[in-house]
Amino acid sequence: MVLKNKNIIQAACILYMLFVNSTISAQQPADFVNPIIGTSNYGAAFPGPIAPRGMASISPFNVSGPQNRPLEKDSQWLSNPYVNENTFLTGFSQVNLSGVGCPELGVILLMPTTGEVEIDHLKYGSTYSNEVAKAAYYSVNIDKYKVKGEFTASKRVGVSRFTFPKGQSNVLLNLGVGLTNEEGAMIKVVSNTEIEGMRSVGSFCYNSPEDAYPVYFVAKFSKAADKFGVWKKPAKYNGVEAQWMGYNGKARMMENTIKTVVGDSIGSYFTYKFDKEETVEVKIGISYVSIENARENLAKEVGDKAFETVYKETYDEWNEELSKIAVEGGSKDDKTIFYTALYHTLIHPNTLNDFNGEFPEIKRSKIGKTEGTRYTVFSLWDTYRNLHQLMSLVYPKQQSDMVKSMIQMYDENGWLPKWELNSTETFTMVGDPASIVIADTYLKGIRDFDVQKAYKAMLKGADQMENNPLRPGLKDYIQKGFLTTDNRGPVSTTQEYNISDYAISLLADALGKKADAKRFKTRSLSYRKLFDNKLNLLRPRIANGNWYEPFDPNSGANFEENVGFIEGNAWQYNFMVPHDINGLKRLMGGDKAFSAQLQKIFDSKQFDMANEPDIANPYLFNYVKGEEFKAQENVKRLVREYFQNKPKGLPGNDDTGTMSAWLVYSMMGIYPIVPGEPVYTITAPMFDKVTIKLDPQYYKSDSIVIERQGNPEGKINTIQLNGKPLNTFFISHDNLVNGKTLKVIQN
Amino acid sequence: MVLKNKNIIQAACILYMLFVNSTISAQQPADFVNPIIGTSNYGAAFPGPIAPRGMASISPFNVSGPQNRPLEKDSQWLSNPYVNENTFLTGFSQVNLSGVGCPELGVILLMPTTGEVEIDHLKYGSTYSNEVAKAAYYSVNIDKYKVKGEFTASKRVGVSRFTFPKGQSNVLLNLGVGLTNEEGAMIKVVSNTEIEGMRSVGSFCYNSPEDAYPVYFVAKFSKAADKFGVWKKPAKYNGVEAQWMGYNGKARMMENTIKTVVGDSIGSYFTYKFDKEETVEVKIGISYVSIENARENLAKEVGDKAFETVYKETYDEWNEELSKIAVEGGSKDDKTIFYTALYHTLIHPNTLNDFNGEFPEIKRSKIGKTEGTRYTVFSLWDTYRNLHQLMSLVYPKQQSDMVKSMIQMYDENGWLPKWELNSTETFTMVGDPASIVIADTYLKGIRDFDVQKAYKAMLKGADQMENNPLRPGLKDYIQKGFLTTDNRGPVSTTQEYNISDYAISLLADALGKKADAKRFKTRSLSYRKLFDNKLNLLRPRIANGNWYEPFDPNSGANFEENVGFIEGNAWQYNFMVPHDINGLKRLMGGDKAFSAQLQKIFDSKQFDMANEPDIANPYLFNYVKGEEFKAQENVKRLVREYFQNKPKGLPGNDDTGTMSAWLVYSMMGIYPIVPGEPVYTITAPMFDKVTIKLDPQYYKSDSIVIERQGNPEGKINTIQLNGKPLNTFFISHDNLVNGKTLKVIQN
Known part of the structure; x- marks a missing residue:
């Protein structure tokens, strides 16, 4: 009987193991x-x-x-x-x-x-x-x-x-x-x-x-x-009294005390005496x-x-959260880099408010309270390019709360954020990116926020010429169309303002503000004044309007300080006019010259995958009929080269998820090519099938599917939406989210 | 009618002024x-x-x-x-x-x-x-x-x-x-x-x-x-990053913020804009x-x-509080120095507990709670000599709470206090003075505390030979009768332990612990082993028992460090055996030699009015029949010389009221000559009449009166208690507080 039972147990055990293994092998995102x-x-x-x-x-x-x-x-x-x-x-x-x-x-x-x-x-x-x-x-x-x-x-x-x-075991809590x-810190053992x-x-x-x-x-x-205490290493005391202070500048151990201790170099210890292995x-x-x-x-x-x-x-x-996008096909490493990238886009912006809804308002003049989520860590110079677009598509409720958080910041501070960090405005980087994010969100149909107030806030940032912390140099920009070399990174900053102005013009149009729409549309093209058609590059101008001399377009690679550009050089910034690529083409002399100049960036190793100004560049070949395959090739090559399942598997700073968002989009086969404009450009997906669950609160369809067919290494031959040819490498957000299946056929 | 009314008002006004002036002129203590x-x-x-x-x-x-x-x-x-x-x-x-x-x-x-x-x-x-x-x-x-x-x-x-x-007006709160x-500080504008x-x-x-x-x-x-803010001047940051920190080590102004700021050099400002003179x-x-x-x-x-x-x-x-002692006669300056001294004795020990009774226990391992008052700032090396005796006489409830506080400290810490300050034991100075204060209090009939526990605490301090923070060197002291030069201030410390042991022996006797009484009485006389009869001075001995050589009795004046004595020299400490003055007299060879040696201290300017070890010296002439007038002369001279109605009107550190207590007693004509023993010695009062109200909770009489008669500048001829000659310059505490009038007649 014992033996018999043993067999039954053994059988049950095997079944159980099979079940456990199958659970394990069915890997979740x-x-x-x-x-x-x-x-x-x-x-x-x-x-x-x-x-x-x-x-x-x-x-x-x-x-x-x-x-x-x-x-x-x-x-x-x-x-x-x-x-x-x-x-x-x-x-x-x-x-x-x-x-x-x-x-x-x-x-x-x-x-x-x-x-x-x-x-x-x-x-x-x-x-x-x-x-x-x-x-x-x-x-x-x-x-x-x-x-x-x-x-x-x-x-x-x-x-x-x-x-x-x-x-003896110890847990130290070091606040130094x-x-x-x-x-500076304070500690108290309670x-x-x-x-x-x-x-x-x-x-x-x-x-x-x-x-x-x-x-x-x-x-x-x-x-x-069993024992606890606090330590403090005080600053060294100067003056004649130091001779009487044998303890001058030395660390102090303070046992078994519940007093408050403050200082730059302080901490606490909890000590245990264990008879056997124990956990704390x-x-x-x-x-x-x-x-x-x-x-x-x-x-x-x-x-x-x-x-x-x-x-x-x-x-x-x-x-x-990660299951909002299901991928099929692709290697384990592909899935790993994809879901890890998606994970990285879901870290920042992050929650600032406490469980009870309280949070410090901008400048910490007051404690605010929110019903929803107050988000923080807005590295907008980075994230306006793709991360928020990804949020609008996959996590629209989060994106809505992020926009609401930005509008709250305006309420608290009088300005939209630029690089907000735990309710401090760091004013890091240049440009006025919040407007782009808000316009982009609204134009994608996410509208459960006070757009009129947001618009008012955008106008303030775009028009207030004096004491404007968001747009320094705005007077020059409005009067001349560009910032001069009296300002930091005048070309880059002009480009950034152009992109923002374009987004504002789109929103103005949607809100029926025709005059504003026209005005900002015009403003958004002023970068053209910085186009030097001898070089086919954008180039800084000095205060009197002359070109800045001597000008070295290569200067500024690898984040060197240079006149003209912020974190980049003339090559890297040359195509950062996403809203006017066709205009840029004309400036350059047409498709061929444009394509050649674009290719040159890659060939001359000026392209920097780790820096935002040029990360959309590979997709720009989609603007040249017949050269879209170059977009596909470059994107695939960059994914393979820079994004890998290893510690060095990001091209550089993730920039609070911006690089990761680039990867997520690129592997899905679409990219939000014009920040502010609800449009995607298309490349070859890196999975057989990508299913994006849509939030019913914001979208009519349950989901959208992006499929690939044919030879995964081949060029795109046909793109179909719901089975019908699309005949373009661009698709509007509306068409995408109201479609069912986007099929990319490669040969 | 207007004029008539004016006269009435004028008359009323004059009456009022008279009243006000009379109120003012009837000066309160x-x-x-x-x-x-x-x-x-x-x-x-x-x-x-x-x-x-x-x-x-x-x-x-x-x-x-x-x-x-x-x-x-x-x-x-x-x-x-x-x-x-x-x-x-x-x-x-x-x-x-x-x-x-x-x-x-x-x-x-x-x-x-x-x-x-x-x-x-x-x-x-x-x-x-x-x-x-x-x-x-x-x-x-x-x-x-x-x-x-x-x-x-x-x-x-x-x-x-x-x-x-x-x-513009500002109120700064500087925590640096x-x-x-x-x-180290923390600040938050709420x-x-x-x-x-x-x-x-x-x-x-x-x-x-x-x-x-x-x-x-x-x-x-x-x-x-109208505006507020916080400032912080941080420590200077070292390392390569300092080059990017333009603000390195510079003060920061933080306006309109409610955040917590910590640091060594911080503060806050409140700013007002006033149209006219205003108060805040x-x-x-x-x-x-x-x-x-x-x-x-x-x-x-x-x-x-x-x-x-x-x-x-x-x-x-x-x-x-001050009205507990009423004085009559004496100049305005006399009353001023007297009441200011009494005021100074009512500052420390001071209240530690909060309104709700909470206070930090010794070592801050816990928050305690008291029903009465938890006192702190016990500078006992100073105050055991006279201040607590004054409290026992005039403010016995406070003295009782002080004793209770000391016993609480023993409960919290395992030791009676030595120099307790806001629940830290500073272990400043030498000796074991709490025992003296507690014994003195008990023997004066103030007994509403746990004397058995107090006694146990005293014994611990007096007998625990190892790891005894109160009585370092105790082993030598017990085994040899004195501390050797291996210890700091071995002669002084031996004297202090003797005085404590004497107080313990008195309390032991009162509690019926005869063996302890005898043991500690014997211990209390061990200073005699340090008496060098060639010098007629106390003198340090080295570990093998030999005298310390070379020995300069003058070394140690003016608080110099010296071998043998703490804050003083052999002259200043020579008479600090208040419990055995008769024994000291014998050692010195009798009344005459004793008196000559005592006089020598004054003549050679070794006497230091500002330091506790010798402040009872002028009264010691009362131990020599026929020389009591020298006590009277010296006390009066010292009062006039060192205690005056001016900024320099104290001989030196008030020592949390010890100097002031000396003055109060000296001006009243009595002095608690043997700490621990309920006895006073008598000198000429400096007021015509001193009335001390007694606390009915502790004393039977309402009050006691000390009067002087005859020539205020003359020698004391007769002392009467309740009209009967006392025939001694000493009076027990019981006789004093149960008497009605102590009359001092000078001629």
Whole structure:
């Protein structure tokens, strides 16, 4: 009987294993996410967990300490808390930015250690191994201490689990070290299971230090500490009294105290004595409003939930979001780079408001309250080009809330955002991109926001000639049609203003404001005055209208400062007039000259996949009849060359998802070629079938399908919409979303 | 009719004026308080308002800036926020210590300015004039801005009133500058009428930096600011990034923001635009527990009360306290120095608990709660000698709460206090003085505390040979009878332990613990082993028991470090065996030799009125029959020489009221000559009549009267108690408090 039963159990077991394996093998979109992608080559992504558009996130922090040079945070301009090839880990930061170009956040560093408490991160740091990075989960072994760290996160709470060996174990919370260049923190151990505090961050891109702001937190520990304490390394005191201060400038250990401690270099330690292997979970709630809100975020979002529960919930949330696009065909790596890119587009803009709806208004003069989601981290110079277009198509409710957030900023501040970061306006980069995003959103039929107010805000930015923080040099621009070399990056900035003006003219037209529509349409073409037909390039002019001399079109590659252009040179910016490509063609002398000049950028290696001004260039061959195959070839080549399933698998800074959005679109076979205008251009999809679920709140169709047929390596022969030939490489947003199937046939 | 009425009004007016004048001329005890006394000559008193035993106080702050050198806080060991002869005022500090010997507190600096906001105190500071200092009130003109400042305080709230001229006016709250050497603060403007924050203080006497602790505050303004902001001057950033930080190390102005700012050098400004002369009141509530408690202290103690109301209430409180001793006869100056001294004895120990009873326990591991008053600032090495004896006699309820507070500290910390300051144990000075104070209190009949626990605590301090923070060197002391030169100040410390042991033996006896009584009595005489009868002085011994060589008895005057003694030399300490003066006499060879040696101290200018070890010396002539007149002469001479109605009117540090208590007793004609033993010695009173009201909760008599008769300049001829000759210059506490009249007849 025993034997008989054993057989039955064995059989059941086999069936169960088959079931489990089949579940595992039916990979969900979230299972393809590989957060290690973009963690090298300055991608500036981080491998740790975050919920979709989460406020909190956890990143391993390995950019401090000489062991990590040259990719060490104080040795160069380094904008990420983690670099894949670095070896020296000093903790796990609880708030992080993904894919940005300036060092910021990367603070509130949690670190497990064993043995005596050591508070100097250069001494307590460790090598690490066995990294596992997935959507909503990261784990790693901390070699020096034989501690395993596992991490997950809800929207506003990071959850860390440490498995300690027998003996003395410590959890350090270091508020001194951080990626940000700001200093200053406060900490208070509330009890042997709870810590509260704040850390100053800000001055993004070394700008606006007066806007530095606090991030508040509450940390709850699953096990009561046997001992706890706070440390502070004070600044050195000068003056004759220093002779009486044996402790001058030295770190202080303050045991078992619940007093508030402030300083630049402070932290706390929780210490345990374990008889056997034990785990400690630390849940850290974050808020940009107050410690009370951080505590509420923690309680309401996570409370007593187990690590696995939080992980499961956030994993499910990711899976739901990523499942909005289903892909069929394509290799595992293709799916991995695709879903990881989509994942990267769902990190920023992120949630700013607390669970109770509160958030700091722009300039922090007041605490606001929202019913929906208040979004933050608007790197609009990047994202106006494709990311928001992707949101409008796939996540229109999010895009609507992002537009509402931008309009709220105008209410609070008097201006639309330019590069908004946690309710500070960093004024990084140039141009007036919010108008483009809002117009684009509206013209795509997402209209549940106050468009009249938005329009008023756009006009203010476009027309106020004095004291206009959004559009410096506007007087020259309006009077002369271009910015002169008295301004920073005058050609680039003129182009940016043109693109914005074009978007405004489209919106004006839609709103029935014909005069404005005409006026802004005219303004949008003024870049033409900067076109030097001898060079077939755009070129800066000095104040008297003469060309700037001597002019080297190559100067400005690799982000060098140069006269004329911002983060780029004349080649890279030459085609950045997406709204007037036909006009540009005429300036250049027609299709052939245009095509030749475009090709030259690729041939001369001036093309920079990592920088926004030229990322639409490969698609521009679609404007030349008969040369569309060059768009297909270039796009495919760039995807293969720059986007890969490995740490260096992004071309450079992800720019809060802009590079990733480029990839998502490019692999789907469409691209929003004219920011502000609801139109896509078409290339060969990289999957057999792409199904985009549409949000019924905004769109009539359930979904749209993009299919490919024929030879995947061949040129596009025919494009069909609902079975009928399209006879163009362009399709309007309306036609796309009201269509059923877009079929691309290659031969 | 008009004229007739005018006459009536005139008459009424004259009557009123007469009434007012008579009210004014009938001066109350509080009217004699001159807080300017002790604000020079290192008296370390401050002239601003404080309530009796108040937590909050306001002092003009004039010890920063090169203008104030040499009495500038960073140029020397300076322990006071205000020096009378200094000229450059940089604000009004909201928490202050009175009469201590180390720089501490003197933080949260409020400063009115006009014109553009300037945040550098060296630039915004001003000369000042027209100081008025009274009990509970201080006013001054701030010359540079033509602003009048007036100040009063309740127990936990400082109230400032500024009268501004027309134009832009500012109220600065500077959390950077301070008397303390600690750094670090937090500030948050809550609204245009409220600020909250904290400031780190601690490391008193350059000790125990790890015990640095926060003082929390909430400031409420009577008028809403037109503009407000916060400033921060950050530490300078090092590293390659400094090249991109144009703002590196520079002060930042942050306008109209409600964010939390932390840093070493921070502050806030409230700005007004006034059309005419206007006043702004600022009420600042203090707490050592939390911002919430500071807010509650402010609301419950002061709330919306007018400046005048707060002043009147605190004035009344002072008057009630000071009226416990009524003096008749004596000059106005005599009354002034007397009541100011009594006022100084009622500042420390001061209240630590908040309005709701909460206070930080010792080491800040917990928030405690008290029903009565939790006292703090126990400078016991000073105050065990006379201040607590004065409290037991005149304010026994306060003394009882002080003893209870000390026993609470033992509960929290495992040890009685030594030099406790806002729940940190600074371990400043030597000896084990709490035992003396508790025994003295109990033996005077104040017994509403847990004496058994107190006794247990005393024994722990007296007997625990290892890891005893109160009595380092105890093993040597117990085994050899003295500390050897391996310890700091071995002779002084032996003497201190002897005095404590004597007090313990007295209490043991009273509690029926005969063996302990005997043991500690024996221990209390061990100083005799340090008596070098060749020198007639106490002298240090080295570890093998030999005398320390070479020995210079003069070394150690003026607070020089020396082998053997703490803050003094062999001469100054020679008579500090108050419990065994008869034994000392025998050692010296009898009355004559004793008297000669005592006289030598005065003749050789070794006597230091400003230092505790020898302040009882003038009274020691009472131990030599026929030489009591020398006590009378010396006491009177010292009172006249060192205690005067002027800024330099204290001999040196008031030592939290110890010098003042000496004066109060000396002017009343009695002195508690043996700390721990309920006995007074008698000298000639300096008033015709002194009436001490006794607290019926502790004493049977309503009051005791000390009268003088005959020639005030003559020697004492007869002393009578209740009309009967006393025939001794000593009187027990029981006889005094149960008597009715002590009459001293001089001829």
